[in-house]
Amino acid sequence: MGRKLLLKDIDVPGIRSFEVYRKQGGYASVEKALKTMTPDAVMEEVKKSGLRGRGGAGFPTGMKWSFLDRKSDKPRYLICNADESEPGTFKDRYLMEYIPHALIEGMIVSSYALGAKASYIYMRGEFRWIFPILEKAIEEARAAGFIGKNILGTDYSLEVYVHSGAGAYICGEETAQIESLEGKRGNPRNKPPFPAVVGLYNCPTVVNNVESIAAVPPIINIGGDEYAKIGVGKSTGTKLISASGHINKPGVYEIELGLPVEEFLYSDEYCGGIWKGRKLKAVIPGGSSVPILPGDLFLKNAKGEPRVMSYESLADGGFASGSMLGSGGFIVMDETACIVRNLWTFARFYHHESCGQCSPCREGTGWMEKVLHRIETGHGKMSDIDLLVDVAKKIEGNTICPLGDAAAWPVASAIRHFREEFEYHIKYPEKVKDPKHFEKEPFVSERNAVVAA
Amino acid sequence: MADTKPVQFTDAAMALVQKIIKRYPEGRQKSALLPVLHIAQAEFGGWLSTETMDYVAGILNIKPIEVYEVASFYTMYNLQPVGKCVLEVCRTGPCWLRGSDDIIQYLEQKLGIKEGETTADGMFTLKTVECLASCGSAPMMQVGNHYIENLSVEKMDEVLNKLKETHNVPSPDYGSPYPVTPGK
Numbered sequence: 001m002g003r004k005l006l007l008k009d010i011d012v013p014g015i016r017s018f019e020v021y022r023k024q025g026g027y028a029s030v031e032k033a034l035k036t037m038t039p040d041a042v043m044e045e046v047k048k049s050g051l052r053g054r055g056g057a058g059f060p061t062g063m064k065w066s067f068l069d070r071k072s073d074k075p076r077y078l079i080c081n082a083d084e085s086e087p088g089t090f091k092d093r094y095l096m097e098y099i100p101h102a103l104i105e106g107m108i109v110s111s112y113a114l115g116a117k118a119s120y121i122y123m124r125g126e127f128r129w130i131f132p133i134l135e136k137a138i139e140e141a142r143a144a145g146f147i148g149k150n151i152l153g154t155d156y157s158l159e160v161y162v163h164s165g166a167g168a169y170i171c172g173e174e175t176a177q178i179e180s181l182e183g184k185r186g187n188p189r190n191k192p193p194f195p196a197v198v199g200l201y202n203c204p205t206v207v208n209n210v211e212s213i214a215a216v217p218p219i220i221n222i223g224g225d226e227y228a229k230i231g232v233g234k235s236t237g238t239k240l241i242s243a244s245g246h247i248n249k250p251g252v253y254e255i256e257l258g259l260p261v262e263e264f265l266y267s268d269e270y271c272g273g274i275w276k277g278r279k280l281k282a283v284i285p286g287g288s289s290v291p292i293l294p295g296d297l298f299l300k301n302a303k304g305e306p307r308v309m310s311y312e313s314l315a316d317g318g319f320a321s322g323s324m325l326g327s328g329g330f331i332v333m334d335e336t337a338c339i340v341r342n343l344w345t346f347a348r349f350y351h352h353e354s355c356g357q358c359s360p361c362r363e364g365t366g367w368m369e370k371v372l373h374r375i376e377t378g379h380g381k382m383s384d385i386d387l388l389v390d391v392a393k394k395i396e397g398n399t400i401c402p403l404g405d406a407a408a409w410p411v412a413s414a415i416r417h418f419r420e421e422f423e424y425h426i427k428y429p430e431k432v433k434d435p436k437h438f439e440k441e442p443f444v445s446e447r448n449a450v451v452a453a
Numbered sequence: 454m455a456d457t458k459p460v461q462f463t464d465a466a467m468a469l470v471q472k473i474i475k476r477y478p479e480g481r482q483k484s485a486l487l488p489v490l491h492i493a494q495a496e497f498g499g500w501l502s503t504e505t506m507d508y509v510a511g512i513l514n515i516k517p518i519e520v521y522e523v524a525s526f527y528t529m530y531n532l533q534p535v536g537k538c539v540l541e542v543c544r545t546g547p548c549w550l551r552g553s554d555d556i557i558q559y560l561e562q563k564l565g566i567k568e569g570e571t572t573a574d575g576m577f578t579l580k581t582v583e584c585l586a587s588c589g590s591a592p593m594m595q596v597g598n599h600y601i602e603n604l605s606v607e608k609m610d611e612v613l614n615k616l617k618e619t620h621n622v623p624s625p626d627y628g629s630p631y632p633v634t635p636g637k
């Protein structure tokens with residue numbers, strides 16, 4: 001069993017309440033930080049821990065905090081990104097729903113390190129029933145003196161608020177989130193200036209993912225150096241993985257980074273293997289935005305070395321033969337899955353979620369959705385495949401925010417690894433007219449075996 | 454529905470709105486727009502009429518156009534009347550892998566409507582939505598404040614019957630992240 005830092009108490013009855021959470025050692029990091037450490041010392045520990053942003057980009061959290069403009073006399077803000085809308089990702093929801101105090105504790109310590117006096121948790125509006133859970137947790141923490149004026153008798157004061165989104169994936173992007181929190185449409189801003197200098201209400205702002213913030217209390221409790229010993233290389237600590245798709249045990253798992261992918265996928269402690277006794281076809285290891293990998297390339301890199309669950313190992317091989325850990329949205333497909341249809345659902349998603357500001361993204365995602373739909377339903381032409389590659393290339397790198405790239409990468413990687421399956425759709429239009437085509441008769445490559453053992 | 458009720462928050466709803474406005478710095482009351490629209494939608498029949506949006510603009514002291522452009526950007530706001538019970542079935546990749554297409558097809562047949570439509574008796578509206586962060590319990594749908602997860606075609610009749618009972622009387626539950634009446 002790997003070490004657990006975030007979910008270690010998930011099975012303790014009543015852990016949602018302050019009383020039980022506190023009994024399990026909760027809020028110790030607030031006492032330690034506010035009474036014995038300066039804000040800078042808290043930031044130093046986070047830097048030493050090597051914690052990398054858990055929202056998808058993997059940017060070092062301590063370094064992000066150090067960019068916050070501390071010279072300006074404007075208020076500073078911390079926004080917790082609880083928008084969780086990347087398809088395949090559902091770990092933040094799990095944490096907030098079942099151990100809300102882990103997030104609230106993290107909010108207090110992180111806000112202290114940043115000098116924020118008011119912090120917001122921006123949660124996707126669909127999590128309607130979690131709002132009362134978090135608000136209750138905040139009230140309990142306030143009643144115990146951990147939130148409000150002069151916390152624990154120190155001169156640090158803080159308010160934490162929950163704010164609701166209203167259904168827009170793009171509001172997970174940090175500058176769109178800031179716009180949305182200001183009561184506007186979620187149109188991402190041009191960078192620079194970065195939020196660390198000009199953010200919410202034009203004030204210095206840090207936006208961090210739920211899981212990143214919840215990782216701060218254990219770092220303060222055990223120390224940054226100790227945290228950095230968990231994991232492998234620059235992938236330190238533990239990570240929540242949301243596992244979905246064709247596996248026996250979908251769910252949220254906390255792993256030590258560096259866990260062999262094979263163990264994660266096949267052992268009963270985690271995913272429990274492929275369902276219905278079927279074979280593995282492909283894995284999208286980090287949420288819908290990251291490149292898809294055929295089973296064999298997922299289990300072993302192009303050099304034949306087994307991969308592990310880490311930022312570096314999953315990315316090994318670059319875009320040619322690697323992927324990314326991303327948000328940890330781990331989507332598994334068995335031999336009956338149709339790569340084209342799955343990709344079409346993603347293209348539809350990105351088209352639907354594009355804010356429409358940049359024409360390559362607005363038009364390109366629409367094109368990709370349309371072309372993929374016609375290929376999938378048996379109306380495609382051979383030239384459509386290269387058309388898709390071309391459209392994806394035109395989007396990549398030519399947009400204000402990374403949603404454009406996020407829409408392009410899955411298309412480019414699916415065609416790179418599964419071109420033959422796209423060709424099959426065009427060669428055999430009658431066969432693919434049935435939406436369940438590969439469920440009835442799994443696709444078998446005529447050129448090489450796509451399916452791993 | 455909205456047209457039978459005057460567009461005027463109850464005292465309880467108004468108190469909640471005022472409490473939420475105070476969460477943002479002075480002069481930044483526009484920040485409360487998304488939350489207040491959620492409350493308005495739940496209070497005034499499950500959708501946002503022009504009248505409702507103008508009313509919200511007045512409360513927040515912003516121009517009506519600022520409300521319209523926001524309301525039309527976010528998918529959770531209904532700009533048309535909806536049934537008492539809105540079924541929002543997720544259809545993105547991970548849910549599709551576990552059979553969301555079958556659920557949608559079954560509901561369309563059973564209710565005799567297409568996605569986006571409302572049954573003639575005004576009971577059910579069927580919508581398809583994108584990933585609701587419930588992929589580990591797919592297929593699934595959202596109804597008001599709840600997620601109904603691990604759906605299967607076999608279970609659908611029972612689910613629909615239960616929903617009919619709970620949403621018919623005395624008043625429908627459109628759901629809101631900011632419940633005016635706790636527990637609803």
Ligand SMILES: Cc1cc2nc3c(=O)[nH]c(=O)nc-3n(C[C@H](O)[C@H](O)[C@H](O)COP(=O)(O)O)c2cc1C
Nearest residue numbers: 053054055081083084085172173174208209212402
């Ligand atoms: C289109 C798009 C959607 C995003 N959605 C989320 C999200 O739902 N949750 C999240 O934490 N980060 C999301 N991000 C990343 C954020 O912009 C930001 O990098 C992150 O919240 C920073 O937190 P971290 O450093 O703690 O990971 C998204 C980015 C993009 C471009």
Ligand code: SF4
Nearest residue numbers: 355357358361399401
């Ligand atoms: S890339 Fe797409 S989502 Fe991002 S700002 Fe441009 S149009 Fe909007």
Ligand code: FES
Nearest residue numbers: 543548585587588
């Ligand atoms: S794909 Fe349906 S909840 Fe994520």
